[in-house]
Structures are given as C-alpha cells and as structure tokens.
Amino acid sequence: MKPKNQRLVLLLLALVAVGGAVLLAMTAMRDQAAFFYAPADVARKGLPLDRAVRIGGMVKGGSIRRHADGVTIDFLVGDETAETIPVRFTGITPDLFRENSGVVAEGRFQPNGLFLATEILAKHDENYMPPRLGPDGRHKSESLE
Amino acid sequence: MIAEAGLAALWLAAALSLLQLLLGAAAVRPGGEGGLRAVRAVAVAQGVLAGLAFLFLIWLFLRTDLSVQLVAANSHSAKPWLYKFAGAWGNHEGSMLLWVTVLALAGGIVALLERRLPRNTLSATLAAQAAIGLGFYAFLLFASNPFTRLSPVPVEGNGLNPLLQDPGLAFHPPTLYFGYVGISVAFSFAVGALVTRDVGPAFARAMRPWVLGAWIFLTLGITAGSYWAYYELGWGGWWFWDPVENASLMPWLAATALLHSVTVLATRDGLRAWTVMLAVVAFSMSMIGTFLVRSGILTSVHAFAVDPRRGAFILVLLTFYIGGALALYGLRVGTVKEGSRFDLLSREGALVANNLLLSAILGIVFVGTLYPLAVEAVTGDKLSVGPPYFNSAAGPIALALVAIMGMGPLLRWRRDRLASLANRIALPVLLGALILLALSLFAPGMRFLPMLGLTVAIGIGAASVAPLWGRNLRRTPLFTWGMVTAHLGIAVALAGMASESAFTKETLVAARPGQTMNVGPFSVRFDGVEPVAGPNWTAIEARLVARRGEGAEFALRPQARLFSSPPTPTSEAAIRTVRDGQLYVAIGEEDEQGRWQLRLWWKPFVTLIWFGGGLVALGGLLALVGRVRRGRRARPEEEALA
Numbered sequence: 001m002k003p004k005n006q007r008l009v010l011l012l013l014a015l016v017a018v019g020g021a022v023l024l025a026m027t028a029m030r031d032q033a034a035f036f037y038a039p040a041d042v043a044r045k046g047l048p049l050d051r052a053v054r055i056g057g058m059v060k061g062g063s064i065r066r067h068a069d070g071v072t073i074d075f076l077v078g079d080e081t082a083e084t085i086p087v088r089f090t091g092i093t094p095d096l097f098r099e100n101s102g103v104v105a106e107g108r109f110q111p112n113g114l115f116l117a118t119e120i121l122a123k124h125d126e127n128y129m130p131p132r133l134g135p136d137g138r139h140k141s142e143s144l145e
Numbered sequence: 146m147i148a149e150a151g152l153a154a155l156w157l158a159a160a161l162s163l164l165q166l167l168l169g170a171a172a173v174r175p176g177g178e179g180g181l182r183a184v185r186a187v188a189v190a191q192g193v194l195a196g197l198a199f200l201f202l203i204w205l206f207l208r209t210d211l212s213v214q215l216v217a218a219n220s221h222s223a224k225p226w227l228y229k230f231a232g233a234w235g236n237h238e239g240s241m242l243l244w245v246t247v248l249a250l251a252g253g254i255v256a257l258l259e260r261r262l263p264r265n266t267l268s269a270t271l272a273a274q275a276a277i278g279l280g281f282y283a284f285l286l287f288a289s290n291p292f293t294r295l296s297p298v299p300v301e302g303n304g305l306n307p308l309l310q311d312p313g314l315a316f317h318p319p320t321l322y323f324g325y326v327g328i329s330v331a332f333s334f335a336v337g338a339l340v341t342r343d344v345g346p347a348f349a350r351a352m353r354p355w356v357l358g359a360w361i362f363l364t365l366g367i368t369a370g371s372y373w374a375y376y377e378l379g380w381g382g383w384w385f386w387d388p389v390e391n392a393s394l395m396p397w398l399a400a401t402a403l404l405h406s407v408t409v410l411a412t413r414d415g416l417r418a419w420t421v422m423l424a425v426v427a428f429s430m431s432m433i434g435t436f437l438v439r440s441g442i443l444t445s446v447h448a449f450a451v452d453p454r455r456g457a458f459i460l461v462l463l464t465f466y467i468g469g470a471l472a473l474y475g476l477r478v479g480t481v482k483e484g485s486r487f488d489l490l491s492r493e494g495a496l497v498a499n500n501l502l503l504s505a506i507l508g509i510v511f512v513g514t515l516y517p518l519a520v521e522a523v524t525g526d527k528l529s530v531g532p533p534y535f536n537s538a539a540g541p542i543a544l545a546l547v548a549i550m551g552m553g554p555l556l557r558w559r560r561d562r563l564a565s566l567a568n569r570i571a572l573p574v575l576l577g578a579l580i581l582l583a584l585s586l587f588a589p590g591m592r593f594l595p596m597l598g599l600t601v602a603i604g605i606g607a608a609s610v611a612p613l614w615g616r617n618l619r620r621t622p623l624f625t626w627g628m629v630t631a632h633l634g635i636a637v638a639l640a641g642m643a644s645e646s647a648f649t650k651e652t653l654v655a656a657r658p659g660q661t662m663n664v665g666p667f668s669v670r671f672d673g674v675e676p677v678a679g680p681n682w683t684a685i686e687a688r689l690v691a692r693r694g695e696g697a698e699f700a701l702r703p704q705a706r707l708f709s710s711p712p713t714p715t716s717e718a719a720i721r722t723v724r725d726g727q728l729y730v731a732i733g734e735e736d737e738q739g740r741w742q743l744r745l746w747w748k749p750f751v752t753l754i755w756f757g758g759g760l761v762a763l764g765g766l767l768a769l770v771g772r773v774r775r776g777r778r779a780r781p782e783e784e785a786l787a
Contacts, residue, residue: 009489017504021505021506024538025509029512035528035529070655070736071654071742091653093733093734095713106529
C-alpha cells in the first residue's frame with residue numbers, strides 16, 4: 001500500500017470509529033439520560049411518563065409509612081414550595097435516609113402521580129442537600145473556619 | 146513547631162521547583178552541560194523537601210495536634226492509629242499535599258535515574274515537570290494550606306468520615322495518585338521530546354516504564370476502589386458509573402492506549418505524533434480527574450470540601466496546562482517526522498484499532514461524565530446520566546476491543562496474511578462457539594449482552610495464552626509473560642462481570658428471628674440481632690447461619706454501625722467467599738412488628754472481577770520488570786554507540 005493511501009485509510013478508520021462512538025453516545029444519551037425533577041418541576045412541567053427520571057428533595061417529616069411486607073415504604077418528597085411527590089420504594093434504604101433529610105431517587109412516574117423508585121441513591125455525606133435547598137452548600141469541615 | 150517546619154519545607158520546595166523550571170529551560174540550549182547537573186540536583190532536593198513536608202503532616206496527624214486546623218477538622222484522638230495515619234490524606238488539603246509530594250519524588254527519581262535521553266530533552270522534561278509542580282504548590286500554599294494553625298485550640302477533633310475508616314482507604318487514594326503522577330511524568334517526557342523535536346524510539350523507551358508504572362497503579366487503584374464500594378456501601382454493586390469512578394477510569398483508558406502505542410513507537414518507530422497526542426490526552430484526563438474529585442463539583446464520598454474558590458483555582462490550572470500542552474503540540478507536530486509504515490493486517494494495525502476503540506470508549510465516558518455538568522451550567526436543567534447510558538454505549542465497543550485484544554498478539558509485525566491469522570485463532574473461536582452453544586441450550590433465559598460477554602471471555606481467555614503456544618517457555622521474555630497475564634486478566638474479569646450480571650440471585654425480606662430464607666443454592670437462618678461495640682462505634686449485628694444444600698453451616702454477621710464522631714450510620718455487609726462466588730448479606734432496619742430487613746445476594750464468580758483486575762496489574766508488573774532488566778542490559782551497548 002502506498003504511504004498516502006495508508007494515511008487515508010487510517011484517517012477514514014479513525015473517523016468511522018469516532019463517528020460510530022458519537023452516534024452510539026447520542027442515541028444512548030437520548031434514550032437513557034435521566035432528567036432530574038424537583039417537586040416544583042413536576043408541578044410546572046407535568047409528569048414525565050415516557051422515561052426514567054431522578055427526583056430529589058427532602059423527605060417530609062412524618063410521611064414515611066411502611067407496608068405490611070416490611071420492605072416496602074411510601075413517603076413524600078417536598079421542596080421549598082408546597083408541592084410534594086408521593087414515592088414508593090421496595091428495598092433497604094441507604095444509611096442516611098431519614099425524615100427531614102435530603103433524598104435522591106431514581107425510577108418512573110405512574111399515570112396517577114406516584115413515583116415508583118427503583119433506587120434510592122445513597123448520599124455519602126450526612127450534610128448533603130439537593131442543590132437548591134442547601135443553605136450555603138458548604139461542607140461540615142468548613143464550619144470550623 | 147512541626148506545622149511551621151512543614152510549611153517552610155513546602156515553601157522551599159516550591160521555590161526550588163521555580164529554580165528547576167528556569168535552570169531546566171536554560172539547559173535546553175546548546176552548551177548547557179553543567180546546567181543539567183544543577184537541574185538534577187535541584188529536582189532531587191525538591192523531592193526530598195516535599196517528602197519532608199508530607200512526613201511532618203503525618204506526624205501531626207499521628208499526634209492528633211489539634212492546634213492545626215486540618216487535624217482538628219478531620220481527626221479525633223479516639224481514632225485507631227491506622228486511620229489517624231491514613232486520615233492525613235483523607236481530606237482535601239492532605240490529599241493535595243500527597244499529590245505534590247508524589248510528583249516531586251517522581252521528578253527526583255527521573256533526575257537521578259534517567260541516563261538514556263539526550264541532555265537537552267531531559268532538561269526540557271525536568272523543566273516541564275517543575276512547571277506542573279509549580280501550579281500545584283501555588284494551589285496548596287494559597288488556597289489549601291494543610292498547616293494552618295487554629296486558635297483557640299479545640300478540645301476534640303471532628304473525626305473522619307466513617308465510610309473512609311477502612312483499611313482500603315489506607316492505600317486506595319495513594320495508588321491512584323501514583324498513577325496520575327506517573328502519567329504526568331510521561332507527559333513531561335512528551336513535552337521534552339516535542340521541545341527538542343526528538344520524538345523517536347529513545348524517547349519512547351525512556352517514557353515506557355513510567356507509563357507502565359502509572360498504569361499498574363491506576364489498575365490497582367480502580368480494582369481496589371471497586372471492591373471497596375462493593376463491600377463498604379452495602380448495595381452489592383461493583384461499578385456505579387459514578388463521576389468519581391469515571392474520573393479514575395478515563396486516565397486508565399488513555400494510559401492503556403498510550404501503553405500500546407508507545408510499544409509501537411519503541412519497537413517499530415511508528416505512530417510518533419499519535420503517541421505524543423495520547424500522552425497529552427492521558428495527562429489531561431488525570432488533570433480532569435483531579436478537578437472533578439477535588440473541586441467539590443460532585444457531591445460524594447470523594448469530594449471532601451465544597452469551596453468554589455478551590456474549584457476555580459483547579460479549573461484555571463487545568464485550562465492552563467491542557468491548553469499549553471495542546472498549543473505546543475499544535476506548533477510542533479508538523480516537525481515530527483513520519484515513522485515507519487505497516488500494513489493494516491499486522492500487529493501495528495491491531496494496536497491502532499486498540500487505540501481507536503479505547504479512544505472511542507474514553508469519548509463516551511467523557512461525554513457521559515461531563516455533559517450533565519455542562520447542561521446544568523448552561524441551562525440550569527439537572528440531568529443525570531447513569532449506568533444504562535454507559536452500558537449500552539460503551540459495552541458493545543468494549544466487546545469489540547476485547548475481541549481485537551485476543552487477535553493482536555497473534556499477528557506479526559509489519560504485515561501478515563489473513564489465512565495464517567485464521568489458522569492461529571481457530572481454536573479460541575471454536576471454544577467460544579461451543580460455550581455460546583452450551584449457554585443457549587442450558588441457560589435459555591439469559592440476556593444477550595452477558596451471554597456474549599461470557600462467550601467472548603472464554604474465547605479470549607484461550608486466545609490470550611495462545612502466543613505462548615509452541616514457544617520455549619523458559620526463554621520467553623518476561624514482558625511477553627506480562628502481556629499474556631494482563632490479557633488473560635481482562636478475560637477473567639470479563640467472565641466475572643458477565644456471570645455476576647447474568648446469574649445473581651437476590652432475596653429481600655423482612656425476617657423474624659428463627660425464619661429461614663433461600664437465596665441461590667443457600668438456605669439462611671436468621672437467629673436475631675445483638676448489640677456489639679468497636680473502638681469508636683456501636684452496632685446492631687444480625688446473627689445468621691447459612692448452609693449450602695447439606696454442606697457445613699457457617700455464620701454471617703452483617704452490621705448496622707453507628708459511629709460516634711461524627712455520628713454517622715454505616716452498613717457493614719457480611720460476605721462469605723466460596724470457590725464459585727460470594728454470598729452477600731446486608732441488614733436494614735427493624736419494623737414495628739420486630740422484623741428486620743435483610744437483603745441477600747448470591748453472586749456466582751463475582752470474585753473473578755477483582756481477581757482479573759489483580760492479574761492485569763500483575764501482568765503490568767511482569768512487563769515492567771522485564772523491560773527494565775532488558776534496558777539495563779542494553780544500556781552499555783547504546784552508550785558505546787553514542
């Protein structure tokens with residue numbers, strides 16, 4: 001093969017590989033990326049029924065209710081507005097899941113507005129707040145300053 | 146006094162790195178013989194001083210000197226000594242000091258040991274290394290001083306995040322830092338070679354041990370981090386595509402590509418410009434990794450502090466270095482001569498394919514990690530890109546890559562014939578086909594991707610040992626053994642991943658004491674809970690007795706722990722490793738009727754994932770030892786030639 005041709009073939013291969021990867025990434029992104037909803041967003045934008053989403057907010061005080069099977073719970077997620085999202089989750093909740101504390105859940109909305117969570121994301125930081133709720137967003141270790 | 150001495154050592158080291166940059170730049174010019182000797186001395190001194198500063202910090206932590214703000218914020222006198230020690234880098238400032246220390250020590254080692262590079266290239270390399278160090282010294286001294294005093298002195302410290310109180314922490318971050326810094330050394334070599342227009346096999350041979358070493362540490366760090374998340378977070382998963390995990394995966398992908406292209410450059414003098422480009426990309430990825438983890442842009446166990454000034458500082462450093470490197474590359478790449486040529490169907494061709502596919506995966510991970518941040522910055526919409534994206538986009542490419550990995554080593558350099566390749570891979574392909582047939586007959590409900598994964602893993606496992614076929618095993622060079630071991634490790638890890646995703650059995654119950662559950666081939670009896678206590682925690686411990694079929698009984702004791710300082714609940718899973726997998730039990734909460742939530746998993750062959758990762762690192766080590774030994778032997782001849 002002539003050197004010029006070889007460079008051309010390599011370049012074409014590189015373009016095909018990169019183009020393929022971009023295509024794969026775009027399709028996967030369109031189908032799989034989960035948008036993040038706060039309770040106020042749901043009220044404003046309507047229920048996203050066609051895809052998996054993440055929701056986040058605070059677990060309302062006194063809203064956690066256990067089902068008879070012992071592993072399913074219902075609770076309400078609220079934010080600084082009056083809106084709330086009812087959530088149902090089957091499984092062991094993360095260590096830092098409790099009332100009046102931040103939570104992020106992944107799952108799907110049902111047509112009746114119930115959010116069926118497939119996963120409650122463990123936030124490792126006890127001071128974690130969903131972005132808009134944090135009073136100043138600072139980590140605990142900074143409070144000594 | 147110790148804190149002041151540490152700070153003084155740090156300032157001195159920073160001053161020396163400025164000196165190293167100036168002297169190194171001066172010694173690039175012709176006639177700078179004496180200059181290089183001075184640069185070498187300064188680089189060694191800088192390494193020693195940075196090492197001293199870090200030792201002082203460890204000393205402060207071991208003594209729990211609460212008059213130092215960093216110690217008060219992150220340590221506690223009642224902590225076990227191992228976590229006082231590891232706590233020195235279990236926080237933002239300390240970990241950045243560790244970063245700089247490793248960087249300075251690496252620079253010192255290059256200065257002491259590197260004898261093969263031409264004088265001006267080595268001077269430029271050391272100057273580049275100093276320029277990187279200088280930015281980080283500035284970051285430490287102006288935005289994250291680890292030695293700041295605190296007044297008044299508090300009575301007790303804040304304690305360390307309990308999730309980080311684990312033996313894994315003692316070596317997980319340092320391993321990754323060694324990897325990041327090793328890549329920065331490779332990058333400095335690339336800058337040196339670009340500055341002196343000396344990109345060729347000699348440069349590749351000088352750079353290769355650093356790429357290999359960095360890659361070994363990154364492999365170990367990622368493997369250890371994955372196992373840590375698996376047993377410490379109690380979710381039973383081994384990879385979450387969390388941005389911080391991606392931050393360590395991206396440099397690994399780039400380093401893997403670099404490792405392979407540098408071999409082409411060293412042995413065949415091909416892929417010159419591409420190899421230099423990869424060194425730039427790999428370094429950019431480790432800088433981005435540091436930025437993602439350290440800027441506090443992500444909320445996770447790795448982001449120790451959220452301080453926007455620091456994020457901005459690292460972002461400026463990042464832009465400066467990456468921009469500078471790309472500009473230099475753009476200016477000088479035209480002067481890099483074309484290397485030797487090869488056919489598409491050849492060892493070089495396979496390595497090019499490896500590089501392209503690795504770059505494609507890198508691109509996918511990069512987009513998935515940074516796109517949500519970009520979207521949020523621009524539109525304010527919050528977007529999360531999770532495992533479904535990464536698995537469906539990167540999975541197919543990874544399988545193609547692994548298939549090429551099986552064929553590559555069986556190809557000859559320069560050119561080969563399709564017929565002879567087919568001949569050599571016939572047996573592995575047949576083996577894979579048999580497995581596929583067996584799986585579709587005996588495991589009909591299996592999903593497509595895991596099935597393909599197992600098939601490819603078995604076929605590639607066979608193909609990766611095929612290069613040893615018909616060779617005199619005693620006379621096979623050590624680095625060939627290394628390559629075979631590393632490739633086999635990938636196949637082993639892939640088999641573990643496919644098996645875990647296809648055959649895992651899960652049971653979730655709220656159990657009363659005395660109740661028996663079944664999971665996979667095991668029956669597990671729950672005998673109730675008891676309180677237990679450790680040095681700085683108390684816990685509820687579940688007593689479980691498990692047996693497999695009619696086999697011997699064994700105990701499982703998962704705990705829900707409560708750490709006292711800071712008060713934090715964590716979950717300690719109980720894991721029983723058997724020959725063909727792991728039984729994994731986590732305990733949840735008690736309900737009103739006195740039942741306890743228990744989550745049980747049977748994960749067949751899950752251990753292969755980390756065992757494979759270990760094999761990959763071992764392969765790297767064998768290759769490194771083999772290369773260094775051969776380099777030693779080859780050196781006298783080369784010097785005679787020069």
